[in-house]
Amino acid sequence: MRLFSSKEQKQARSGRKRHRFRHRHWQRNIVPITELEPSDKGIIASIRGNSKVTQRLADLGLTPKASISILKAAPFNGPIEVVVRGSRLAIGREIAKNILVQTKGN
Amino acid sequence: MSSCHHQATSEKRALKGKADLIIALAGNANVGKSAIFNCLTGLHQHVGNWPGKTVERAEGSLHFGDYNIDVIDLPGIYSFSTYSLEELVSREFIAFEKPDLVVNVIDACVLERNLFFTLQLMELQVPIIIALNQIDLARAKGIRIDEKKLSDLLGVPVVPTVGIKGIGVYELVERAIRVVKGEQEAKPKEVRYGREIEERVRKLEGQLDEARLSYPARFVALKLLEGDEEIKKEVQSVNNEAAKISEEYAKQIERIHGEPSSLVIASERYAIANRITKEVQTTAALEKRGFVDKIDELSTHKVFGYLLMLGVMFSVFYVIFSFGGFLSAIISDFFVIFRPPTLGAAQEILWEGVVGGFVAAVTLVLPYVLPFYLLLIILEDSGYLPRVAFLLDNLTHKIGLHGKAIIPIILGYGCNVPACYSCRIMETQRDRLIAAFVVTFVPCTARIIVILGLVASFVNVEWAFALLLFDLILIFVLGRIAFKVLPGESMGMIMELPSLRPPSRRVVLSQTWARIKSIVYMVLPIYMIGGTVLAIMHMAGFLKPIESLLTPVTVNWLGLPSIVGVLLLFGVVRKELVVVMPAILFGTVDLATIFTQPQMIVLAFVTMIYVPCVATFAMLKREFGWKTASYITVFEIVFALFLGGIFTRSLQLFS
Numbered sequence: 183m184r185l186f187s188s189k190e191q192k193q194a195r196s197g198r199k200r201h202r203f204r205h206r207h208w209q210r211n212i213v214p215i216t217e218l219e220p221s222d223k224g225i226i227a228s229i230r231g232n233s234k235v236t237q238r239l240a241d242l243g244l245t246p247k248a249s250i251s252i253l254k255a256a257p258f259n260g261p262i263e264v265v266v267r268g269s270r271l272a273i274g275r276e277i278a279k280n281i282l283v284q285t286k287g288n
Numbered sequence: 289m290s291s292c293h294h295q296a297t298s299e300k301r302a303l304k305g306k307a308d309l310i311i312a313l314a315g316n317a318n319v320g321k322s323a324i325f326n327c328l329t330g331l332h333q334h335v336g337n338w339p340g341k342t343v344e345r346a347e348g349s350l351h352f353g354d355y356n357i358d359v360i361d362l363p364g365i366y367s368f369s370t371y372s373l374e375e376l377v378s379r380e381f382i383a384f385e386k387p388d389l390v391v392n393v394i395d396a397c398v399l400e401r402n403l404f405f406t407l408q409l410m411e412l413q414v415p416i417i418i419a420l421n422q423i424d425l426a427r428a429k430g431i432r433i434d435e436k437k438l439s440d441l442l443g444v445p446v447v448p449t450v451g452i453k454g455i456g457v458y459e460l461v462e463r464a465i466r467v468v469k470g471e472q473e474a475k476p477k478e479v480r481y482g483r484e485i486e487e488r489v490r491k492l493e494g495q496l497d498e499a500r501l502s503y504p505a506r507f508v509a510l511k512l513l514e515g516d517e518e519i520k521k522e523v524q525s526v527n528n529e530a531a532k533i534s535e536e537y538a539k540q541i542e543r544i545h546g547e548p549s550s551l552v553i554a555s556e557r558y559a560i561a562n563r564i565t566k567e568v569q570t571t572a573a574l575e576k577r578g579f580v581d582k583i584d585e586l587s588t589h590k591v592f593g594y595l596l597m598l599g600v601m602f603s604v605f606y607v608i609f610s611f612g613g614f615l616s617a618i619i620s621d622f623f624v625i626f627r628p629p630t631l632g633a634a635q636e637i638l639w640e641g642v643v644g645g646f647v648a649a650v651t652l653v654l655p656y657v658l659p660f661y662l663l664l665i666i667l668e669d670s671g672y673l674p675r676v677a678f679l680l681d682n683l684t685h686k687i688g689l690h691g692k693a694i695i696p697i698i699l700g701y702g703c704n705v706p707a708c709y710s711c712r713i714m715e716t717q718r719d720r721l722i723a724a725f726v727v728t729f730v731p732c733t734a735r736i737i738v739i740l741g742l743v744a745s746f747v748n749v750e751w752a753f754a755l756l757l758f759d760l761i762l763i764f765v766l767g768r769i770a771f772k773v774l775p776g777e778s779m780g781m782i783m784e785l786p787s788l789r790p791p792s793r794r795v796v797l798s799q800t801w802a803r804i805k806s807i808v809y810m811v812l813p814i815y816m817i818g819g820t821v822l823a824i825m826h827m828a829g830f831l832k833p834i835e836s837l838l839t840p841v842t843v844n845w846l847g848l849p850s851i852v853g854v855l856l857l858f859g860v861v862r863k864e865l866v867v868v869m870p871a872i873l874f875g876t877v878d879l880a881t882i883f884t885q886p887q888m889i890v891l892a893f894v895t896m897i898y899v900p901c902v903a904t905f906a907m908l909k910r911e912f913g914w915k916t917a918s919y920i921t922v923f924e925i926v927f928a929l930f931l932g933g934i935f936t937r938s939l940q941l942f943s
Contacts, residue, residue, distance in 0.1 A: 222705045233515075233548065234371065237871035238782050240554035243401050246547060248558065257590045258682045261691065261781050267558070270787075272588075274497045274690050274780035 214263060215252060215273075215281045223251040224283030229278045239281070243267035252285060309357045310385070311470060314378060314409060316402055317364030318786035321423045322346075323451035324393055325361040326798050328461070333802065342680050343712070349933055350661065352904045360387065368511075369410045369550075370518050372715065382412055383503050388468050389808050391460065393419045393451070395432055396426035398789065399569055403561035404554075410476035413504045415467055417474055419445045419460050422790075424453075425789065427874060430572035438568045445479035451597045453794035463648040469788035473658065478506075481556045484544050488513060488537040495524070497531040507514070513538050514550040584788040587675045597679055600672070600833075604663045605701075608733075615655035620647060628804055637827060641820025657733060661800045668793040669799070673698075674783055681781055688771030689714065690781035692724045697763075699731030704904040706803060707732075708911060716775035725920060726767040728900045731759055734863040738895045741867040744887040751889055754840070791887060795925070814902065818861045822854075822869060841929060846894065847936040848887050859895055860900050888941040898928035 199241050212227050226248050241267045246248070253263040253270065262274045273281070303583060315321050321351055325333070326379035329348025346361040362381060370376050382390060392409055407414055420435055439446040449456030467474040480486060491855055492509035500614050501522065511519040512534035524531045587807045593912035667673055673695055681691030687886035692713050700707035704727055711723040731739065736756075744752035771778075832852050835842075837852030846852070851870070859866040870882055883891065899921055908917035 227810070228547075229551075235779070235782070236548075237369055237384050237550060237554075238371050240551050240558075241369060241371065241560060242782065242784070243404065244550065245555040247555065254588055254590070256588070256678055256681060259785075260682045261678055262680065263588055263785065266400075267400045267562070269401045270785040272674065272681075272691075272781060272783045274782070274784050275679060277780040277782060277931070 200279060202232075211285050212282050213285060214279050214282055215250065215264065215269070216255075216275060216278050218252045218285070220252055220254050222285065223249065224285045227282045227284045229281050231277065235277060239273075239277075243269065244271075244281065250281075251271050292900075303463040308355045308388070309465075310360065310459065311357055312360045312362055312382060312387040312390045313393055313404075314362045314382070314390050316366055316395065316398075316405055319364070319393050319398075319402065321393045322799075323362060323363060323795050324391075324419060324421065324449065324457060324460075325359060325450060326456045327454050327796055328357075328359050330798075333798075337562075344370060345796060350461070357461075365406060367406075367554075368412075369514065370516055376518065379412075379658065382409075382414055385775060389415045389416070389417065389421055389464050391464065392416050393421050393449075396420050396423045396448075396742060397429060397434060399431075399774070400558070400561050400565040403564055404558055406442065407479050407557055407560060410444070411507045411510065412477055413507070415474045415477065416444045416476055416853065417458070417460070417463055417467055418444055419441070419449045419451075419730045420446050420712050421449045421451050424450045424455075428578065432570050432572070434568045434570075438564070441477070441564050441567065444474050444676065445472060450796065455792075466665050478924050481553065481555070481560075485513065485553060485556065488541065490592055492534055495533060500526045509938065510553065511535070513541065514553050515548070537710075580788055581792065582725055583592065587672065587788065588785070593675065593679050597676055600667070601698075604667075605659075607663065608659050609736075612655035612733075619650055619655070622941040632682060637820060637823045641823040642816050644823075645816035645819030657703060658800070658804060660733065661803050662796070664699065664702060665796050665799045665803075666791045669795050671786040671788050674785050675788075677781070677783060678785065687722065687726060687767030688778055689719055689723055690779070692781065692783060693719070693726075696727050697730055698722050699708060699729040700732060701736075704728055704732045704900060705907045706731065708904060708907040710909065712719055715779040716776065718774055719778050721916065722767060722770045722774060723906060724911065725770050726903060726922060727761055728924065729759060729763045729766060729897060731756060731896055732863075734901070737864045741864075741890045742879060742883075742892045746883075746888055747885045751935060752892075755889070755893055758893075762897070764769035814861055818858060818865065822858060839900050845929065845933045846890060847938075847940070848891055849882065851882070852891060856894070857893075858896065859901075860899055863895055865902055867892070886936070889939065890936050893935055894928050894932040896928075897924060897931070899925050 185228065213224075215224070218224065226244060226246055228246060229239055229244060231239075239245075248266055251265045253265060255262045259275050261274045262278045263272055266273075291715045294686070311323050313325055325348065328350050332350070333348035343363055348359045350357045350359055362378040365372070365375045366376055368375055368379045369558065381387070381562065390409060392406050394406060406416075406418065412888070418438075420433060420438070423433070426433065435448055436447040445467065447456055447460045449460060449461055463472065466472040483490065489506065489509045492512060493505045496508055498505040503511075503519070508519055508523060512523060512531065515538060520531055523534075526589075538549040541552055543551045547555070561662070583596075586596055589596075635767060675694075677691035677694050679691070680694045684691050684693045684697075693711075693840065695713060696707045696710045697711050707727045708724045709728065711720045714720045714723050731832075739752050739755055743755060831851075834857065835850040837854045838856075839850050842848050842852045842856070843850050855866045855869050858869055867879070870879055873884060879888070899905075905917055905921060908920060
C-alpha cells in the first residue's frame with residue numbers, strides 16, 4: 183500500500199522526457215534508472231562508471247541481472263531511492279544515470 | 289527475557305589482563321550489531337582507534353561462566369573488498385589477530401545482502417556463528433527464516449536474536465563457548481563458484497604457498513581474480529609469478545563474461561546468496577502496515593519528507609534551547625547563592641577559577657550538550673539521519689559533497705569535536721577534509737551561547753539570527769571555494785536507507801553516556817585550569833601587558849575595548865569563556881557596562897569564526913595532521929579579524 187498514490191502525479195508529469203527516451207531506446211527498452219518513475223521495475227542491464235563505484239554498487243547487490251525497483255526520487259535532481267535484493271538504497275543522481283535497466287513489459 | 293546482563297557481571301580485569309577468549313562481531317552496517325555489543329559488554333566498553341587508522345575500534349569485556357571474553361565490535365561493512373579502510377581493517381583483524389570466534393550479525397529482514405558478506409567471511413575460514421538478528425522486525429514484515437536449514441547449508445550454527453531486547457544473546461554466548469570448546473562444529477562449507485571461475489581459483493591456489501600468506505590460499509586466489517590491490521601487493525612480494533598469472537586469468541574471465549572479473553565474482557556470490565535465501569526464507573504478503581512504516585514512507589516524501597525534517601530539526605533545537613536555558617539558569621543561580629560572602633585573595637582565586645570553571649562546565653554540558661546528544665543518538669539509532677542526507681543531497685552538492693555530509697554539519701551545531709570525527713562517514717579523504725573545514729564554521733553550542741549571551745540578551749534577537757544566517761551563507765561560500773580549490777575527486781552518494789525503528793533505550797543511553805563521558809573528561813579540567821590561570825593572572829596584573837600587546841588588533845582594527853584581547857585568547861580554550869570571563873574579571877553579569885551594542889555584535893561575530901577551539905584543533909590534528917589543522921586555524925584567524933574589521937566599519941557607517 184502506498185500512502186500517497188503517485189498515479190495522478192505520474193500522469194501529470196507524464197514526461198515528455200520519458201517519451202523521448204523511450205523512442206531513442208525503443209528497440210531494447212534499456213534506460214537509465216533516472217528515467218523511470220516511482221514503482222517502476224526493471225532488470226539491471228549494465229552499470230557504467232569507475233571501478234570503485236561499480237564495486238561498491240556490486241557489494242550492495244547492484245549486479246547485472248539483479249532486479250531493481252524505484253521507490254522515489256528526491257526533488258531538484260536529488261538522489262533516487264531504490265530497492266535491490268530486499269534492501270533500500272539511496273543513490274545519487276550522477277551515479278544513477280549510469281545504472282542501465284531493462285524495463286519489463288510495454 | 290532480557291537475560292544478557294545475568295552472567296555479564298563483567299569483572300574489570302578482563303581488559304587489563306589477558307582475556308581467555310577473543311570474539312569479534314562482524315556484519316553489515318545497520319543490522320543491530322551495536323545493540324548486541326552493548327548487550328554483551330554493558331558499560332564495560334572502550335572506544336578508540338585502530339592503530340594508525342582513522343577507524344573506530346570498539347572493545348568491551350564480558351565474564352561468562354569460567355571465561356573472560358574480550359569482545360571486539362568490527363566496523364559495519366558490506367564486503368571484504370578494499371573499498372574502504374573499514375573493510376581493510378576488519379579483514380586484517382580477522383586474518384592477523386585470529387579471534388577465537390567471529391559472530392556474524394545478520395539482519396533477518398535483508399537476508400540476501402547480509403549473506404553476501406557471510407559468504408566472504410566463510411572464505412576466511414575462521415570459526416563463525418551467526419546471530420540472525422531483528423527476527424521480530426522480520427516477522428512483522430511477514431518474513432520467516434528456517435534457521436536450521438540455513439545452518440545446514442552454511443555449516444555454521446545460527447542463533448535467532450533480537451539484540452535491542454537482549455533476546456537470544458545468552459544462547460549466542462553459550463553456543464560460542466561450545467564452538468570454542470570444540471563441542472559444536474562451526475566449520476563453514478566451501479563456497480563454490482561457476483566453472484570458469486572455479487577452475488582458475490583452483491589453479492591459482494595450487495601456485496600459492498599458504499604458509500607464506502596471511503590469508504587462506506583460496507581467499508587469496510579469489511581476491512587476486514577480483515583485482516584486490518592489497519592482496520596483489522602481498523602476493524607479488526612472495527610469488528610474482530602467481531600475481532602475473534592471476535592478471536591473465538582475470539582478463540580471460542572478463543572476455544568470457546563481458547564484465548570485469550570482480551563484477552562477475554560479485555554477481556556469482558550474490559547468485560549463491562540468492563539461492564540460499566530462496567531455500568530458507570518464506571515471505572507472506574502483509575495486509576496491514578504499522579505506524580512506523582507509515583512514518584517511514586513519509587520520511588523521504590518530496591513534500592512531507594521536508595516538512596517532517598523541518599519539524600524534527602525545529603523540535604530538537606527548541607528542546608535544547610528552551611530546556612537548556614532553563615536548566616542553565618537554575619544551575620548558575622544555585623552557585624551564585626552559595627558564594628561565600630567574604631573571600632581572601634587565595635580563596636578568591638580558588639573560587640573564581642576552580643568553582644567558576646566547574647560551574648561553567650556544568651552549565652554548558654548538562655543543559656546543552658547532554659540533551660543534544662540524547663536527541664541526536666535517538667535520531668541516529670532510529671535510522672532517521674540517512675533520510676535527512678537523502679533529502680538534502682542536492683543542497684550539499686553545492687559544496688561538492690553528497691548528502692551524507694549533512695550529518696557532520698548537524699552534529700557541528702552540538703559540538704565541533706565529534707562533528708569533525710564524524711566526517712569519517714565520507715568516502716574520500718578530500719571529502720572528509722572539505723566536510724571538516726565546513727564543520728569548523730558551524731556554530732556549536734558554545735558559540736551559540738556567546739551569540740545569545742551577548743547579542744540576543746543585550747542587543748536584540750534579530751541581530752542574533754542575522755549572525756547565524758550570515759554564518760550559514762559563509763559555510764556555503766567557503767565550502768564551495770574549498771571544493772573548487774582542493775584537488776582530488778569526490779564520490780557520489782551510495783547509501784543504505786535502513787528501516788525506521790523505535791530507538792533502543794539501552795543503546796541510546798549507553799552511547800550518550802560514552803560520548804558525554806569523553807567530553808566531560810576533556811572539558812572539565814580545561815575549564816578549571818583556564819579559570820584559575822585567568823584569576824591568578826588578573827590578580828598578579830599580567831593581563832595588562834597582553835591587552836596592550838593586542839591593542840592594534842582589538843582596539844584599532846576591531847574597535848573593541850582592550851580587554852577583548854584576553855577574552856579572545858581564552859576563547860581559544862572554550863569559546864563561551866568570552867562571555868563567562870568578563871563576569872569573573874569585572875564581577876558583573878551586566879555586559880552592557882563593558883561593551884556598546886555594535887561592539888557586542890562584532891565581538892560575537894569574531895568569536896563565532898575566529899579559530900577552532902583547542903579541542904577541535906586536537907581533533908583536526910588527529911584526523912588530518914598538524915599541517916592541515918594549522919592551515920585551517922591560521923586561515924580562520926586572519927579571515928575572522930579581516931571580516932570583523934570590515935564589519936566594525938560598516939556598522940559605524942550605518943549608525
